[in-house]
Amino acid sequence: MSFQSTGKFDLVICDIDGCLSPESHAPINESALSRIAEHNRKAVVLSDRPLITLCSGRPISFVEAMCRFIHNTKIPCIGENGVWLYAPAVNVFEMDSAITNEHLEAVHDASKLLREKYQASGVVEQPGKSAAVTLYHPDTEYLRSIMPEIRAELADRGWPFRVSMTWFYINCDLQHVNKATGIARLFAKTDIDPARTAAIGDTLADKFMADSVSFFACPANADPEIQKSASYVSPYDEIDGVLDILRKLDGE
Ligand SMILES: [Mg+2]
Structure with missing residues (x-):
């Protein structure tokens, strides 16, 4: 090419x-x-x-x-x-x-945890991602407010994510x-x-x-x-x- x-x-x-x-x-x-x-x-x-x-x-x-x-x-x-x-x-x-089965398992586990914790508040995972978890909520200020605790939740479990905010989404991407x-x-x-x-x-x-x-x-x-x-x-x-x-x- x-x-x-x-x-x-x-x-x-x-x-x-x-x-x-x-x-x-x-x-x-x-x-x-x-x-x-x-x-x-x-x-x-x-x-x-x-x-x-x-x-x-x-x-x-x-x-x-x-x-x-x-x-x-x-x-x-x-x-x-x-x-x-x-x-x-x-x-x-x-x-x-460089994305291993273990990384994909961490993504799956993070998706499950975040769904359990935040689905009731109206947080939705963007469909179609394979090795990342992206979260959306119509109230961007609310989404922004939960980002620090999401970052801490994933870090506490030793999962290798980089958590960042775009204008309207929280991205949990594999660190590497x-x-x-x-x-x-x-x-x-x-x-x-x-x-x-x-x-x-x-x-x-x-x-x-x-x-x-x-x-x-x-x-x-x-x-x-x-x-x-x-x-x-x-x-x-x-x-x-x-x-x-x-x-x-x-x-x-
Ligand atoms: Mg852009």
Whole structure:
């Protein structure tokens, strides 16, 4: 699997929520998304611009669907914060081989414990994850309030989780798997040169992306903390910001 452009960058690795799709559950801006697809079609035909792939905490089935929407037919995308790679060129899903059966048992046990403790309060586990537990509640302040005790509960049992908060979710991810390990696997499977890659993200979990590439950018809606890691912050929100960043990269 390979891709090289005649521009300064070969690959842009883009987060989904808060970047290509709204952070909320609002509809996706399909006309803007179609411009991302057009960008990728031209990249494949003309090799004059970077290809855009995805790196998201979302379940890999959601990421696969987005990968097909944006017409990335070449380079793997990353789901579940590094747990999965999906290679669109060959239609292959691959879980990180550093995830053992013992890790999967800890995920299962954590899911069971958190369901027992918080289901009655209306906390729901996001469906479709394989090696992580993601929790949602319509009252984000309530969700935020229980995060410290969830982190302590999992640590007390010696389970190897990194507990973090996105805008609307609590992510309990395996400690040794993150967006950087996913991107490292992507680089190992392709001939992409990290020095010729850029990334776009909007929350602190995307620091793992910023540290893996040579140019990191944020849309205007990004968390002020992650903006500190960016070489460029677009004045536009979400996908309009991504389109602006792509124009910026074309000019680099
Ligand atoms: Mg995001």
